[in-house]
Amino acid sequence: MKLLNNGVNDRNSRLKLGAIIVALVALIILPLCIESDYIKHLLIMVCIGTILGMTFSMLYSTGLITLGAAAFYAVGAYTSTMLVTSAGLSFWAALPLTVIVAVVLSLGFGAIFVRNAGVAFVIITLIFVQVIVIAAGQVEFLGGWGGIMGIPRPDSLGPVEFTTKQDLYYLILAILLLIIIIYNALYSSRIGRAWRAIKLSPNLAGTLGINAYRYRLLAFVIGSTTAAVAGCFYAHYFQNITPGAFAGWLSIYVQLYAVLGGLEFYILGPAFGAVIMTFVPEYLRVVKEIEPIVTGVLLLIIILFFPGGILGTIKNPPDLSLKSFKSRLSRVKNRLSQGNKS
Amino acid sequence: MVLLEIQNITKIFGGLIALRDVSFDINRSEIVGLIGPNGAGKSTLFNIISGFHHPDKGRILFKDRQINGLQVDRIARMGIGRIFQEPTLFMQETIFENVLSGFHRHYREAAWKALLHTPAANREERIKKNKAIEILEFMELSALSGELAANLPHGRQRVLAIAIALASEPDLLLLDEPVTGMNPSETTTMIEKIRQIRGRGITVLIVEHDMRAVMSLCDRIVVLNLGVKLVEGTPDRIKSDERVIEAYLGKQVI
Numbered sequence: 338m339k340l341l342n343n344g345v346n347d348r349n350s351r352l353k354l355g356a357i358i359v360a361l362v363a364l365i366i367l368p369l370c371i372e373s374d375y376i377k378h379l380l381i382m383v384c385i386g387t388i389l390g391m392t393f394s395m396l397y398s399t400g401l402i403t404l405g406a407a408a409f410y411a412v413g414a415y416t417s418t419m420l421v422t423s424a425g426l427s428f429w430a431a432l433p434l435t436v437i438v439a440v441v442l443s444l445g446f447g448a449i450f451v452r453n454a455g456v457a458f459v460i461i462t463l464i465f466v467q468v469i470v471i472a473a474g475q476v477e478f479l480g481g482w483g484g485i486m487g488i489p490r491p492d493s494l495g496p497v498e499f500t501t502k503q504d505l506y507y508l509i510l511a512i513l514l515l516i517i518i519i520y521n522a523l524y525s526s527r528i529g530r531a532w533r534a535i536k537l538s539p540n541l542a543g544t545l546g547i548n549a550y551r552y553r554l555l556a557f558v559i560g561s562t563t564a565a566v567a568g569c570f571y572a573h574y575f576q577n578i579t580p581g582a583f584a585g586w587l588s589i590y591v592q593l594y595a596v597l598g599g600l601e602f603y604i605l606g607p608a609f610g611a612v613i614m615t616f617v618p619e620y621l622r623v624v625k626e627i628e629p630i631v632t633g634v635l636l637l638i639i640i641l642f643f644p645g646g647i648l649g650t651i652k653n654p655p656d657l658s659l660k661s662f663k664s665r666l667s668r669v670k671n672r673l674s675q676g677n678k679s
Numbered sequence: 680m681v682l683l684e685i686q687n688i689t690k691i692f693g694g695l696i697a698l699r700d701v702s703f704d705i706n707r708s709e710i711v712g713l714i715g716p717n718g719a720g721k722s723t724l725f726n727i728i729s730g731f732h733h734p735d736k737g738r739i740l741f742k743d744r745q746i747n748g749l750q751v752d753r754i755a756r757m758g759i760g761r762i763f764q765e766p767t768l769f770m771q772e773t774i775f776e777n778v779l780s781g782f783h784r785h786y787r788e789a790a791w792k793a794l795l796h797t798p799a800a801n802r803e804e805r806i807k808k809n810k811a812i813e814i815l816e817f818m819e820l821s822a823l824s825g826e827l828a829a830n831l832p833h834g835r836q837r838v839l840a841i842a843i844a845l846a847s848e849p850d851l852l853l854l855d856e857p858v859t860g861m862n863p864s865e866t867t868t869m870i871e872k873i874r875q876i877r878g879r880g881i882t883v884l885i886v887e888h889d890m891r892a893v894m895s896l897c898d899r900i901v902v903l904n905l906g907v908k909l910v911e912g913t914p915d916r917i918k919s920d921e922r923v924i925e926a927y928l929g930k931q932v933i
Contacts, residue, residue, distance in 0.1 A: 522794045527786055527804075534780045537769040543751035544729060544761050545847050546784035601771075 364510060368503045377502040379619065381574065383611045384509040388516055388567040389587075390594035390607025392560035395520065397595065398529070398603050399549075399556045400536035401454060405462030406564060406591040408469045409439055411583035413565025414572040415479055418488050421573070428491040432569055439565030440558060447557035451550060454539075466588055474580040484579030491573050505574055512570060516563055517604055523559070524603055532556060590614065597639060599646030609647050641669045682707045682882050683728070683851055688737035690723055690906075697723040698906045700737070705851070710873065710883045712897035712914075714890075716926070719903040721886045722764065725853050728884075729761045730754040741851070756784050760849030762840040764856050764886075770829035774820055774839055777828050778811040781846025811846060818842040818872065834861045838869070845876065852876065854885040858892050870896050894918065902926075 368377055393406045416438045420431035450461050474482040491499040491508065499505055523529050534542040535549045542549060572578050598610030618632050642665060643650045683705040690698040698720040705711050713721050726732040728739060730751040739747045746754050769777050785807070786793075792800040815821045818838050823831065828839060837857060844852055857873065858866045870892055877883055887893045893900065894914045902909040902917060904926045910917065917923055 519794075522796075526790065526793045527783065528790055528793075530776070530780050531783055533772065534769060534783070537771060538767055540731075540751075540763065541767045541769065541843070542780075544755050545781055545843070546752050546755035548750070548752045 361514075365507075368506050374502050377506055379615050381502065381506050381509055383608075383615045384506070384513045385567050385571060386591070386594055386611030386615060387608045388513055389564055389591040390598070390611055391516065391520060391604060392564045393591050393595045394600070394603040394607055395523075395532075395556050395560040395563075396553075397600060398524070398536060399532040399553045400539070401451070401553060401556070402459050402592075403462040403560075404459055404588050404592065405464075405466040406560075407583045407587040408462070408466040409443060409561035409564040410568040410571070410587070411466075411469050411473060411580075412442060412561075413439055413568025414578050414583070415473060415568075416565070417569035418485050418572045418578055419479070422485065422488060428489070428573055429494070432566070435565055435569045436562055439562040443558045443561030443565075444554070447554050447561065451553045451557050454549075454553075463588070466583070470580045470584050473583075480578075482580060484577060484582075486577045488572050488576045488578065490576065491570075509570055509574070512566060516566070520604055528552070528555070593636060595646075597636065597646055599648030599650075599652075601645070602648045606646055606648055613647070680707045681705070682709075682742065683884075684740040685724070685728070686738050686740070688724065688727060688734045688739065690720075690727060690732060690734050692723075696906050698727075698734075698903075701903065701906075701908045702737075703901050703908065703911055705882060705884055707850075707882055708877060708880060709898050710877055710885065710896055712893040712900040713884060713886045713903065714888075714893055714900060714917075715903035715909070718905070720906040721903055722855065723906075724903070725761065725855055725884075725886060728754075729759060729853060755847065755849075758848075758850035759853065760844040760847045760851070761853035762837070762844050762855055762857065764859075766833065766836045766840065768828040768836060768839060768843070771827065773825050773827055774815065774831070774842075775811060775824040777839060778814055778842050778846050779807060781843040782807045782810065783847070785848060814842050814845050817875070818845070819868075834865050837861070838872075841872070841876075845879075845881075849881060851882045851884065854883060854887075856887055857885065858887060858889050866892055 368380065371377060371380075389406050389410060392409075393403060396403045413435050417428070417431045417435045420426045420434055421428060426434070446465065450458060450465070453461060473479050479485070490505075493499060497504070499508055524532075531542070531547045531552050534545065534547055535552055539549055575582075594607045594610030594614055596610070597613060598606030598608065600606060602609075614632075617635075621631050639646070645653060681704045685704070686702050688698050688701045689696070701720070701724065703711075713724065715721055723732060727734050727747065730746070730749055730753070734747050737747075738745050741754075741757060741759060744757070746757065746759075749757075769780060772780075786803060788797075788800040788803045793804065812821070812824075815824050818841060820835070820839060820842060823835070828836065831839060837860075841852075841854070841857065854873070858869045861869060866889065873883060873885070873896055885893070885897065894917075897914055899912065900914055900917045901911045902920075902923050909922055909926060910920050912920070
């Protein structure tokens, strides 16, 4: 709907603009109100998580589900690290070069992957991320399984330094906002319309002249490149990278950010999901051993009973009566028993 | 002037012959009906013309260029639009967004200009939106333009499917059962709309079971039976053709 009815939604769009400004101010002054470096670290992880979640959502908006969101995150982290530590480039030279490497690689791999929709794509991306992790671990030049230590922080830009958690938070926030602006422009343009068309009805999209392959490849390249940028930041923030950091679980978590926040909200969904998935487990850590179980059960409940995610549930509040609960429960049972049969 | 030439099309599905050696032409600005009992091969032929299936033998020329073997979206970009028999819409989007998606192949400004909202791109977007409004008015869907496609009754969904196809500004429009399941007054309106669509310079090929609609609408009718072209001619000729009556219409219908 956004931006479609010019003039009609004037009040709505003014409200939206207001909300954006408030959120922006809040995000900028937030670290100033926080003493704890640990919380600032969590905020940075939220920003990274949001970016990765958005890349998942971008492919989802074309009807593809990826379990390899972390693959190009790793590619970005390793590329930038090698450019800085081995080639001696500055962070600010390595970043654009990382983008170019990511575009080229994602174009090459995407050209093969995107030919397969549905479950095949899920499996391919899942395997791809494992291959990347194993490759990084096996190659001596990339530091092997021990990874690479002592990666320098981003170089200072004139008077602006990137040494404290606060500086780095502002850097990743700026990157996140830039990505949000680009993604929003894409989603509200005819490109985003074509992506949704492919997802909602590939057949109809085809008869309107939309080439699903090319548009999905575009989404794959943009998403992968974005993830690589996040990886680039991650490497220079943590100052050390190991292949294990990019292994299976990360891609699953990234997907959960998008599902939890609301799959149909391509930008805000991952943001909400990342905030909750980062902070809630932290405070659930009463008994560390069972934390993943508690988080997992919570997620299961949300996915089964609130499939719209948090934002979807807020937008279309579910009927909370006992009757609707029972019908939903029976639907879930049906789904589970079907799953058992197959 | 010939727009579409169907030449000796044969299509076999796992040993079952769906179409055998079917040939006919469609001229510009004609309304041609394609009829036949269930299983005659009408939908298969539609799917072959629009690129969802590829023929085993024969070729299809559109504007004198061979199109069989091309991808669906490529054929669509050459100017063939279609609606599907089952409701095929962007269900989770509004009516207006559905129609706007139809313009996809007619954007001329580069995509990056649209992303940067350059004046030229904004102007183009505005023009498309005005055209979408015009099409919604033409198809009498204006009042519903903010409604989700999924919430429309069945008959209106069919109308919307045609509105989307119109937005893609095809030269040839394939209509698969446009009035099936509609009540008589909706059918009458739809027949009138299809005439007006032809008036816009769009050639129409129509598959329909509603004989009254087909007979009143079409300039020419092609009858398929068991994958073979039985006969081709004006509605009057088809009505009186004994083979057609035997094979399909039944003796008491007309």
